[in-house]
Amino acid sequence: MVWSVGMRASELARQISDELDHLGRVPVDRHLRALPEVFAAGDTAAAAFDAEHTVMQACQHATPLGKVAGYNAAADLLGLPLRDFTPGPYVTCLDLGAAGAVFTRGWDRRVMASGAEAKEVKKQINQWIHPPVDDASQILAAADRVSIELPFFPRDEKAVATG
Ligand SMILES: Cc1cc2nc3c(=O)[nH]c(=O)nc-3n(C[C@H](O)[C@H](O)[C@H](O)COP(=O)(O)OP(=O)(O)OC[C@H]3O[C@@H](n4cnc5c(N)ncnc54)[C@H](O)[C@@H]3O)c2cc1C
Structure with missing residues (x-):
């Protein structure tokens, strides 16, 4: 190791x-x-x-x-107005191999899901992370989407996240 x-x-x-x-x-x-x-x-x-x-x-x-x-x-x-950087809620999603994964939210890392349920979240994140590569309109639309939706958040607190 x-x-x-x-x-x-x-x-x-x-x-x-x-x-x-x-x-x-x-x-x-x-x-x-x-x-x-x-x-x-x-x-x-x-x-x-x-x-x-x-x-x-x-x-x-x-x-x-x-x-x-x-x-x-x-x-x-x-000469156009600038945009503020406004990150979504902080999360972590750690792959644990055969044991699944663990998904936490917040800087105190409250566990929201573990095992197979968290592994499913990890899989989804690993698909969302990849931007489109061969369609100009999709690329531009993705560039504008600074946040993506994640589970375990109230409706007004949808998060940005990868990895
Ligand atoms: C082993 C590893 C595992 C990771 N796993 C995760 C994970 O599971 N989840 C997660 O969220 N994050 C993970 N990260 C962190 C994540 O990869 C980085 O936070 C992210 O890639 C940073 O993006 P960036 O564009 O700032 O830098 P980078 O992705 O590092 O891109 C910088 C680019 O600049 C280029 N470059 C460097 N110097 C020069 C130069 N002088 N001239 C021109 N080009 C140059 C480099 O070649 C590189 O392509 C991991 C990082 C590592 C190393």
Whole structure:
């Protein structure tokens, strides 16, 4: 078994800022702007999730960060209003092989499903994660969908999530 843990943003982040966070990420504002001419997304962006947390270095946040940063970079060039980054509720879905999976929500990771039920959620997530690749209208529609629906959330709290 090889056990590997820990996360670290690319060293490229140092070219953007001298004030990196503890994961080597660039601080960004609510529009994901790091410098007047630079927007940051994904694992390199220390974006606020809420008043207490920054985003995780995971697909769950990297994907919507990329959508919003890309939108804002284009909008900035075109002189259009920028969009705020507003992540959905935080979840985790951990595959446990033959034991199924465990699905939690919230930063305190309350277990919402386990075993085969959670495995089904994991399978769905692994299908939703892939964007369309060969249809321009579908690609553009997917780019606009920053959040996707997940189970175990009240109607007004539908979540963004992957992996
Ligand atoms: C082993 C592993 C397992 C993971 N499993 C999960 C999971 O189950 N669920 C989950 O949510 N997240 C998971 N993650 C995290 C997830 O993959 C990342 O959060 C996500 O890919 C970050 O997206 P990104 O676009 O910021 O960076 P990346 O996907 O890393 O993309 C960065 C790209 O930049 C390119 N690049 C780097 N340097 C340069 C350069 N100088 N010039 C040009 N291009 C460059 C790289 O080649 C790469 O293609 C996992 C990560 C790892 C490493």
